[in-house]
Amino acid sequence: MNTTRPDTGLPFMKMHGLGNDFVVIDARDGADPVTPSLARALGDRHRGVGFDQLAVIRPAEAVDFTLDFWNSDGTRAGACGNATRCVSDYMMRQLGRDGVTLRTERGALSAVRRADGLVSVNMGAPILEPAQIPILPGTDPAHLPLGGDPIAVGMGNPHCVFFVEDAEAVEVEAHGPLIEHDPLFPERTNVEFASLIGPDHLRMRVWERGTGITLACGSGTCATAVAANLRGLTGKRVRVDVDGGQLEIDWREDGVWMTGPTAHVFDATLTPEFLASL
Numbered sequence: 001m002n003t004t005r006p007d008t009g010l011p012f013m014k015m016h017g018l019g020n021d022f023v024v025i026d027a028r029d030g031a032d033p034v035t036p037s038l039a040r041a042l043g044d045r046h047r048g049v050g051f052d053q054l055a056v057i058r059p060a061e062a063v064d065f066t067l068d069f070w071n072s073d074g075t076r077a078g079a080c081g082n083a084t085r086c087v088s089d090y091m092m093r094q095l096g097r098d099g100v101t102l103r104t105e106r107g108a109l110s111a112v113r114r115a116d117g118l119v120s121v122n123m124g125a126p127i128l129e130p131a132q133i134p135i136l137p138g139t140d141p142a143h144l145p146l147g148g149d150p151i152a153v154g155m156g157n158p159h160c161v162f163f164v165e166d167a168e169a170v171e172v173e174a175h176g177p178l179i180e181h182d183p184l185f186p187e188r189t190n191v192e193f194a195s196l197i198g199p200d201h202l203r204m205r206v207w208e209r210g211t212g213i214t215l216a217c218g219s220g221t222c223a224t225a226v227a228a229n230l231r232g233l234t235g236k237r238v239r240v241d242v243d244g245g246q247l248e249i250d251w252r253e254d255g256v257w258m259t260g261p262t263a264h265v266f267d268a269t270l271t272p273e274f275l276a277s278l
């Protein structure tokens, strides 16, 4: 087990944004305790703690902190909007501020707490360049060659967005894994099924790469709002209803802003025995 803290246990926090749930490890002391096997073991909802994503806070230069993300299958994710909002809220409380800057694989991002208590993060500009999403070279991201005419959008991680008549009727568990592993996506993909409720209102259900069905996916909600605008279905400001609640998306000049609630549920410590068993 490659942890620097096997004798004392490993402290962690449990958080969620609209039921998209996270284990968060604060590793700003410089030690990085996470390996793929630790991520998988922790992500096990029966024998570990359980999470949709594991987020690791690390030290940073020029911004307040760095964030790394892991999926429950032990793979890395380049972006996680809801974990970014949850951890930013925690860091704002710790620093006594209403705004923070951070770095993810995507680059420098910023987050703020609004007067109503909701937390907003600027997820950056959407990525529409095939090699950067990534999708197979020569493929048109605006019309992927798949049944249902989906759109590919990158938000620091890949998304494949389907617009359907009724998102409630989609068998997400059946279609999600097939699209996730389609050869069009060299790094697999997250999959969103969205239906139009109004010119500023969408319903979206999601299959997350490396995790499965979740109650919300922040980056997926951003990708869906961008795709809806590109298809001419909505404006640039939309409300998106996900299984766990509602997110507000605002695609501005400086990036795609996502706003919603956050929750810090409890703090605990992984036992030395659990860590030694990996």
Ligand SMILES: N[C@@H](CCC[C@H](N)C(=O)O)C(=O)O
Pocket (backbone or CB within 6 Å): 020, 052, 053, 071, 076, 077, 078, 079, 080, 081, 082, 083, 157, 158, 190, 208, 209, 210, 211, 216, 217, 218, 219, 220
């Ligand atoms: N829940 C997240 C997205 C998680 C990352 C994803 N599974 C991936 O592998 O890209 C969010 O809130 O954005």
